[in-house]
Amino acid sequence: MNEHSHSRLERLLDELVEVARRAGLKVRREKLLREVGYRARGGLCRLREQDLVIVDRDQPPQEQLEIIAEALKGRDLEAMYLSPAARRIIQAGSELA
Numbered sequence: 202m203n204e205h206s207h208s209r210l211e212r213l214l215d216e217l218v219e220v221a222r223r224a225g226l227k228v229r230r231e232k233l234l235r236e237v238g239y240r241a242r243g244g245l246c247r248l249r250e251q252d253l254v255i256v257d258r259d260q261p262p263q264e265q266l267e268i269i270a271e272a273l274k275g276r277d278l279e280a281m282y283l284s285p286a287a288r289r290i291i292q293a294g295s296e297l298a
Contacts, residue, residue: 207262210262210263210266211262213262213266213284213286213287213290214262214265214266214269216283216284216287217266217269217270217273217287217290217291218269220273220278220281220283220287221254221269221272221273223281224273224276224277224278224281225252226245226252226253226254226272226273226276227251227252227253227254228253228254228256228269229253229254229255229256230256230257230258230265231255231256231257231258232257232258232259233255233257233259241257242257242260242264242268243255243256243257243260243268244268244271244272245271245272254268254269254272256268256269266290270290270291273291274291278291
């Protein structure tokens with residue numbers, strides 16, 4: 202992946218984190234522990250009264266985008282401004298624009 206694509210993905214990732222926050226989700230990018238034969242991916246969960254998205258910060262940006270986009274699916278985002286690329290990612294799931 203070239204530097205331009207990487208920075209574009211990072212900007213989209215930052216945008217989706219902000220959209221998630223405005224939609225009532227807290228996004229935590231943490232180092233998830235791995236063991237042989239086990240691959241932690243992260244995702245949406247509920248901790249006490251807070252909806253939470255846990256993302257492995259060591260995953261490539263594209264995979265982090267997929268996890269946050271999946272958590273945002275089904276949420277009412279119509280009133281929020283999203284870039285066309287961010288909206289496509291959420292609507293299409295893992296398909297990146």
